[in-house]
Amino acid sequence: MxxxxxxxEDEENIREVIKCALESCGLHVLGFEEAELLFPxxxxxxxxxxxxxxxxxxxxxxxxxxxxxxxxxxxxxxxLLTAKSSEIDKVTGLDLGADDYVTKPFGVLELMAxxxxxxxxxxxxxxxKSVLTSHGIxxxxxRHEVTLxxxxxxxxxxxxxxxxxxxxxxxxxxxxxxxxxxxxxxGYAGETRTLDMHVRSLRQKLGADCDGGRFITTVRGVGYxxxx
Numbered sequence: 001m002x003x004x005x006x007x008x009e010d011e012e013n014i015r016e017v018i019k020c021a022l023e024s025c026g027l028h029v030l031g032f033e034e035a036e037l038l039f040p041x042x043x044x045x046x047x048x049x050x051x052x053x054x055x056x057x058x059x060x061x062x063x064x065x066x067x068x069x070x071x072x073x074x075x076x077x078x079x080l081l082t083a084k085s086s087e088i089d090k091v092t093g094l095d096l097g098a099d100d101y102v103t104k105p106f107g108v109l110e111l112m113a114x115x116x117x118x119x120x121x122x123x124x125x126x127x128x129k130s131v132l133t134s135h136g137i138x139x140x141x142x143r144h145e146v147t148l149x150x151x152x153x154x155x156x157x158x159x160x161x162x163x164x165x166x167x168x169x170x171x172x173x174x175x176x177x178x179x180x181x182x183x184x185x186x187g188y189a190g191e192t193r194t195l196d197m198h199v200r201s202l203r204q205k206l207g208a209d210c211d212g213g214r215f216i217t218t219v220r221g222v223g224y225x226x227x228x
Contacts, residue, residue: 004027004029005022005051006041009033035061036059046073046076048076049115051078051079055083062092069097078097078100079100079114083103090197117183139167159201165183169225171227180195195224199216
């Protein structure tokens with residue numbers, strides 16, 4: 001059965017380009033010009049992926065994202081489509097639970113690389129039954145859950161994959177490109193701001209009980225590591 005993607009984009013030409021690109025990869029795609037139209041459809045069936053524009057008429061994309069992540073589709077990866085270049089808008093989206101973002105204008109090949117990465121990590125989640133533990137952090141790969149001192153920590157898909165990779169390589173300095181390749185996939189080489197924003201978000205979410213997320217340390221000139 002083909003995977004399903006929902007595309008919420010008010011500009012019809014952009015929506016159709018995205019729809020055609022996703023369908024060429026074997027996805028079944030439903031397009032919506034307004035966020036309000038998305039939710040009745042999700043009551044019928046949940047998609048495997050949502051591409052969501054931020055600037056929408058009526059309900060804006062960030063409000064829609066907040067509602068998505070508060071309901072039964074909370075586990076569905078969301079890629080934001082945004083014409084905004086301000087870093088704060090991207091950070092806000094990530095904090096609300098978005099798994100990735102693409103800034104307009106974007107290339108179709110870049111978009112598809114990010115879509116494939118999101119779907120690949122969704123497929124891989126839960127494939128291992130092992131549990132990683134360190135410094136009060138417990139990461140359950142099968143349940144896709146993270147707890148900190150027995151308190152649940154809500155992470156986006158990319159944050160979970162990044163933390164898992166760092167914990168699997170505890171004590172080892174990992175290069176930025178290695179982290180980008182493993183978590184985001186092909187086409188992300190050099191997108192260090194994307195990585196830095198996710199590391200910052202992880203540190204904040206682990207900060208209350210982990211001394212500011214101090215276990216995720218910056219290795220100058222290399223990348224990051226999870227200290228043992």
